[in-house]
Amino acid sequence: MCVPPGSDRDSCPPxxxxxxxxLRGMSxxxxxxxxxxxxxxxxxxxxxxxxxxxxxxxxxxxxxxFDGRDREPDxxxxxxxxxxxxxxxxxxxxxxxxxxxxxDATVAPxxxxxxxxxxxxxxxxxVAGRLVxxxxxxxxxxxxxxxxxxxxxxxxxxHGFVRFGVPYDEAGITHVGMYxxxx
Numbered sequence: 001m002c003v004p005p006g007s008d009r010d011s012c013p014p015x016x017x018x019x020x021x022x023l024r025g026m027s028x029x030x031x032x033x034x035x036x037x038x039x040x041x042x043x044x045x046x047x048x049x050x051x052x053x054x055x056x057x058x059x060x061x062x063x064x065x066f067d068g069r070d071r072e073p074d075x076x077x078x079x080x081x082x083x084x085x086x087x088x089x090x091x092x093x094x095x096x097x098x099x100x101x102x103x104d105a106t107v108a109p110x111x112x113x114x115x116x117x118x119x120x121x122x123x124x125x126x127v128a129g130r131l132v133x134x135x136x137x138x139x140x141x142x143x144x145x146x147x148x149x150x151x152x153x154x155x156x157x158x159h160g161f162v163r164f165g166v167p168y169d170e171a172g173i174t175h176v177g178m179y180x181x182x183x
Contacts, residue, residue, distance in 0.1 A: 029088055029127060031134045033078040036071045046087035047079055054117035061171040065115070069094045078131050089127035091116045093135055102145050103164040103179050109145035110182075111135075116146075128152075132159050136180075144180040149173050156180075 034043070055061045069075055069092070076093040092115040102109050113135065118127045136144070136159060148156055150167055153176050157163075161178040168175055 028082045029080045029122075029125070029130070030082075031078065031080045031130060033076050033134070033138070035073070035076060039077060042086070043079070046081070047077060047090055050079075050087040050090050050117055050119055051115060053119065055115075058120070059171075059173065061173070063171050076135075078135055080127050080131055085119065085122065087119070088122040089116075089118045089131050091128070091131045091135060093139070096145060100145060101165065101177055102143075103162075106179060107143045107182060109179065110142040111139055111144045113144060113146040116148075116152075129155055129158065132156065136160075140183050143182040146178050147175045148178050150176050153178065 032043075039047070051065055055065050070077070072094065074095045078091045078093065079087050080089040081087050091113055094112050094114060096109050096112050100109060100112060113132065116128055116131070132155070144161070146156060146161065147170065148161075151174075153161075153163060156178050159180065161180045163176050164179050165177040
């Protein structure tokens with residue numbers, strides 16, 4: 001028998017597990033996650049539209065958004081949505097590259113948060129924060145790193161990330177490295 005969200009997920013069949021990660025209190029927003037091979041074409045389409053809107057159209061990033069990491073076996077796609085807006089927010093979890101920067105004298109990260117995007121109509125509603133919280137709830141015992149746009153670094157600091165290194169330019173936007181130790 002499958003148990004409700006928030007309970008022991010091991011008792012649910014895999015088809016249910018991919019959508020059981022729901023958070024309450026998000027004004028109808030629910031959080032989902034899946035690996036590439038488990039995304040439906042509609043989910044993928046909604047994620048691509050959101051990433052394109054935020055990174056290409058809004059921020060004018062010209063670097064290739066789909067870099068091949070989306071399809072890696074350990075990559076997880078996390079998104080939030082409502083019945084009327086299937087993808088209001090998104091983040092991607094990947095395994096770090098061998099040379100992934102992190103603070104000296106710290107444990108190397110095992111996860112990298114990236115491609116965080118929130119639809120403009122849903123900003124200020126805690127969408128990105130809830131996505132980060134959900135990913136950390138699933139993998140919080142691991143060390144994380146991310147490369148935040150500097151103006152939103154406080155979002156990640158609220159989740160235990162600390163800045164490291166000096167700010168740098170990526171795609172014309174100032175970024176800062178951030179690290180969260182394993183718990």
